[in-house]
Amino acid sequence: MKRRAIYPGSFDPLTNGHLDIIERACHLFDEVTVAILVNPNKAPMFTVEERIEILHEVLDAKFAQVNIDTFSGLLAEYAMKKRAQAVVRGIRAISDYEYELQMALMNRRLAPSVETIFLMAPQEYSFISSRLVKEVFKLGGSVEGFVPPFVIERMKNKI
Ligand code: PNS
Numbered sequence: 001m002k003r004r005a006i007y008p009g010s011f012d013p014l015t016n017g018h019l020d021i022i023e024r025a026c027h028l029f030d031e032v033t034v035a036i037l038v039n040p041n042k043a044p045m046f047t048v049e050e051r052i053e054i055l056h057e058v059l060d061a062k063f064a065q066v067n068i069d070t071f072s073g074l075l076a077e078y079a080m081k082k083r084a085q086a087v088v089r090g091i092r093a094i095s096d097y098e099y100e101l102q103m104a105l106m107n108r109r110l111a112p113s114v115e116t117i118f119l120m121a122p123q124e125y126s127f128i129s130s131r132l133v134k135e136v137f138k139l140g141g142s143v144e145g146f147v148p149p150f151v152i153e154r155m156k157n158k159i
Pocket of ligand 1: 008009010011037073074075076102103104106107
C-alpha cells in the first residue's frame with residue numbers, strides 16, 4: 001500500500017522552511033501532495049496560479065514523489081478524498097504547537113483515519129515564516145537564504 005501524505009498550507013510564498021519539511025516528508029512517504037489552500041478571504045502576494053507555478057518550478061526537478069494540488073473547504077475532507085494516511089505540518093517553535101495541536105485534534109475528530117505528523121524545522125529556519133518574509137521584502141530587506149532564489153525573482157517582479 002502506498003503511503004500518502006498531504007502537506008497543506010498557504011505557501012504565499014514558498015520558503016526554505018517549507019522546502020525542508022517537504023524533503024523530510026519525502027523520506028517518510030511514497031507520495032507527498034503539497035496542497036495550497038484556496039482562501040478567497042485573504043489578499044495574497046501571489047495568486048493561486050502563481051503559487052502553483054512556483055511550486056512546480058522549485059519542486060518538480062527535485063522530488064519525484066511530490067505532486068501539487070489546491071483545495072478549498074475542510075482539510076480533513078480533502079485528505080480523506082485523496083486517501084492520504086497523514087497530514088504533515090512543520091513546527092518551528094513551541095508557539096506553533098498550541099494552534100497546530102488544536103487543528104490536529106479537530107482534524108482527527110473530522111477524519112479519524114488521517115494522522116497528523118509534525119516535523120521539526122531545523123533551527124536555522126525556526127524564525128522564518130511566509131508572513132515575515134513578505135514584510136521584510138516589502139520594507140526593502142534581504143530575504144536571501146529564507147526563500148528559494150526563484151521565489152526572490154518572482155517577488156522582485158511583483159514590485
Ligand atoms: O500555511 P498555513 O496558513 O499555516 O496553513 C493553514 C492550513 C491551510 C493548514 C489551515 O488553515 C487549514 O487546514 N485550512 C482548511 C480549512 C479547515 O480545514 N479548517 C479547519 C482546521 S481544523
